[in-house]
Amino acid sequence: MFRAVPALSFVALLLVACGSKPQARQPLAVQTETIGEASFSPSIEVISQLSSTTDVALKPEVDGRVVKILVTQGQRVKAGQPILVLDNVQQSAALDASKAEASKDIVNAERYIFLNEQGAVSTKDRDYYVTQAIQSRDQARAKAADLGYKYVTAPISGEIGDLDTVKLGDYVRQGQAITGIVDNRDLWTLMDVPATQASRVQLGQPVELKSQGNPPVINIGKVVFISPYYGVSGNQSSPNTVLVKAAFPNLTGKLKTGQYVRNRIITGNSRQLSVPVQAVMMQAQQPFVYRVFRLNQVLAKIRASTQIPEAQKQKLEALPPETPIVVQMPVKLGTLEGNRYPLLSGLAAGDQVVVSNTALLRTGMPVKLAGAGQPGVN
Secondary structure, eight states: OOOOOHHHHHHHHHHHHHHOOOOOOEEEEEEEEOOHHHEEOOOEEEHHHHHHEEEEEEEOOSSSEEEEEOTTOOOOOOOOOEEEEEOOOOOOOOHHHHHHHHHHHHHHHHHHHHHHHTTTTHHHHHHHHHHHHHHHHHHHHHHHHHHHHHEEEEEEESEEEEEETOOOOEEEETTTTEEEEEEEEEEEEEEETTTTTTTGOTTTTTEEEEESSSSSEEEEEEEEEEEEEEBTTTTTTSSSEEEEEEEOOOOSSOOTTTTTEEEEEEEOOOOEEEEGGOOEEEEEEEEEEEEEHHHHHHHHHHHHHHSSSSSHHHHHHOOOTTOOEEEEOOOOOOOBBTTTTEEEEETTTEEEEEHHHHHHHHOOOOEEEEEOOOOOOO
């Protein structure tokens, strides 16, 4: 049920409504940041492929048929650990026979040495049996070596690669690559650094590695070798690059041989004035920011400007002299690092720049400061 409004009250409301003026448009609220110093690490970025410092192919030293596979792919093994066993019936029998012969000859040699000491046999006879024992021993050792070749062992400690290429009963040849063994605990990479930047690279400089994937694996290594040639080892097929080698400890174990990574060679550290990326706009490939001034600091220039409409100038002249005003300022910036640009020119320490609602701003526009942040010092 609606309540009736007295006639006089209704008239009064109309008079108030008709006599009221529209409210002035409120200035746009913006956040600002004060220009100050931040830490920067100039760097060179290169994409390269990882390799292990220890990566070898597993190859048998003799021909034979596979009778045992003692490990699984991906298993970690120690140097000397048997991986495969090849058929060795003949070699085992030959070794047993050689051992028996060697044992017999050793007994004879010891017997003739004793008899010679007693004067019962000549020195010539003693030497014959001693020589025979030595030859039999060497023969047994050779047979043991032959048998040992039938056990394909790991030449290094590491992880076994793909073993699907060999199965029980397969006949393998001497020197045939069966699988690989890799130790990924220490990795290295070769980077082709552009010749124009090569002079900035020095031995021992840190190298930040970042893998693909989400989240990426990040690791820190260092430069361990810089080629004395342009191109690869003096090969002029790549005359505009210098080969740089970096080594990395694989602390997490998540990096793999053959993996492509992005490297950042950190060539220095410095502190300089910086601009947050949120403040930077582009116009005709020229970066600029909106700097905050007090109206009385820039009113004379605004009056002289031909880019600002007269109506806007009149509105600005009616504002208090302390009113915050934004002005577009061209700047010269270095390479973006993180979320900040090194400032080369265009601003000074202590200047305030807008970091929010920048797309809505125009030179000479009054604003309301929502908060003045400090530079993101890192």
